[in-house]
Amino acid sequence: MEKLLVEPFFVMKVLERAKELEKEGKEVIHLEIGEPDLPVPERVKERAKEFLSKFEQKYTESTGIYPLKEAIAHYYEKTYGVKVEPERVVITPGSSPGLLALLKVVRERVGEISYPDPGYPCYKNVLKFLNLKGRGVPIYPEEEFKVKAERVETHALIVNSPSNPTGIIYSKEELKALSEKAFLISDEIYHGLVYDERAPSALEVSNNCAVVNGFSKFFLMTGWRLGWMVVPKELLPDITAILQNTVISPPTLSQYAALACFEEEVLEELSSNAEIFRKRRDVLLKGLKELGFKIPAEPKGAFYIYADASRFTDDSFKFAFEVLEKTAVAITPGRDFGENQTEKFVRFSFCTSVEKIEEALERLRGFLA
Ligand SMILES: Cc1ncc(COP(=O)(O)O)c(C=O)c1O
Numbered sequence: 001m002e003k004l005l006v007e008p009f010f011v012m013k014v015l016e017r018a019k020e021l022e023k024e025g026k027e028v029i030h031l032e033i034g035e036p037d038l039p040v041p042e043r044v045k046e047r048a049k050e051f052l053s054k055f056e057q058k059y060t061e062s063t064g065i066y067p068l069k070e071a072i073a074h075y076y077e078k079t080y081g082v083k084v085e086p087e088r089v090v091i092t093p094g095s096s097p098g099l100l101a102l103l104k105v106v107r108e109r110v111g112e113i114s115y116p117d118p119g120y121p122c123y124k125n126v127l128k129f130l131n132l133k134g135r136g137v138p139i140y141p142e143e144e145f146k147v148k149a150e151r152v153e154t155h156a157l158i159v160n161s162p163s164n165p166t167g168i169i170y171s172k173e174e175l176k177a178l179s180e181k182a183f184l185i186s187d188e189i190y191h192g193l194v195y196d197e198r199a200p201s202a203l204e205v206s207n208n209c210a211v212v213n214g215f216s217k218f219f220l221m222t223g224w225r226l227g228w229m230v231v232p233k234e235l236l237p238d239i240t241a242i243l244q245n246t247v248i249s250p251p252t253l254s255q256y257a258a259l260a261c262f263e264e265e266v267l268e269e270l271s272s273n274a275e276i277f278r279k280r281r282d283v284l285l286k287g288l289k290e291l292g293f294k295i296p297a298e299p300k301g302a303f304y305i306y307a308d309a310s311r312f313t314d315d316s317f318k319f320a321f322e323v324l325e326k327t328a329v330a331i332t333p334g335r336d337f338g339e340n341q342t343e344k345f346v347r348f349s350f351c352t353s354v355e356k357i358e359e360a361l362e363r364l365r366g367f368l369a
Pocket of ligand 1: 034222
């Protein structure tokens with residue numbers, strides 16, 4: 001096939017094959033997808049219904065409605081003890097288009113950007129798509145898959161904590177050291193889904209950074225397509241102009257419904273979900289270790305386990321498909337996350353019930369024996 005303008009997600013190939021197997025009547029267990037399975041809070045749905053019946057759904061301001069910016073600013077004060085002016089909050093249709101605009105502006109106004117390898121694939125792919133040269137910083141299992149400040153040689157750096165695919169969390173001291181070396185683009189989309197320790201925000205250590213976050217993970221609202229960024233004032237005019245030209249406005253209904261997310265009871269309900277994910281993590285972690293996978297960095301947040309499968313294969317891409325064919329368990333090959341030792345690794349997500357995780361482990365046990 002002709003080379004595409006931007007790299008696809010390899011996990012989509014796994015998903016396509018999984019769907020075919022399902023059509024053939026196989027019961028596939030999905031440990032490949034990074035989408036929380038829990039339902040969106042009722043309050044959010046109620047607010048959406050109310051708003052839908054009362055108002056026309058017209059465009060909003062390109063960077064989102066002020067009450068949502070205020071609610072997010074207040075959330076930063078309450079959660080992290082940092083003051084953020086609502087004007088610095090930019091609402092986006094999911095965090096992804098925000099990241100796209102941000103990468104362009106940071107590259108042009110701040111300088112070259114590095115990203116972790118392995119890391120979330122869009123960082124590298126979007127930079128390439130924008131025709132911007134970025135630099136992968138290899139991160140190593142022996143160093144808990146963390147970017148070390150002394151290896152950062154660019155003006156800007158993407159950090160992702162808790163991270164996809166490893167679930168590691170950067171401490172406040174580590175973020176501080178990195179922020180002294182480079183302008184941080186801190187992808188905090190997995191904040192709130194933490195199991196052993198708090199995940200500090202980059203805003204706690206520096207005002208001169210950009211934070212990316214959204215409603216897709218902790219807030220469970222993937223299909224509502226809503227995200228946000230907190231950016232330095234100097235970058236606002238460029239970011240606003242890009243968003244005006246590319247997305248016009250974030251979805252109106254989603255923005256008004258999302259206001260409910262910041263009500264006390266809703267936040268409590270969402271926070272209690274971390275316990276559900278913790279149980280799933282514990283079962284999957286124990287099971288994978290018993291099966292012989294090495295887990296060099298045990299996840300402290302997000303909903304992924306990045307497992308070294310080198311005891312079973314030297315080609316984790318092939319391995320992921322073999323596992324799917326033989327066991328109907330879908331997992332993501334490391335290749336999706338970069339080039340650094342990714343042929344050894346696979347990612348398991350725990351966005352499914354403990355029962356299904358146990359069943360998947362049982363199937364893997366049979367296959368690997
Ligand atoms: C690290 C990371 N950042 C950003 C996103 C994008 O999320 P969304 O565009 O739904 O906000 C994802 C989605 O999986 C992710 O894993």
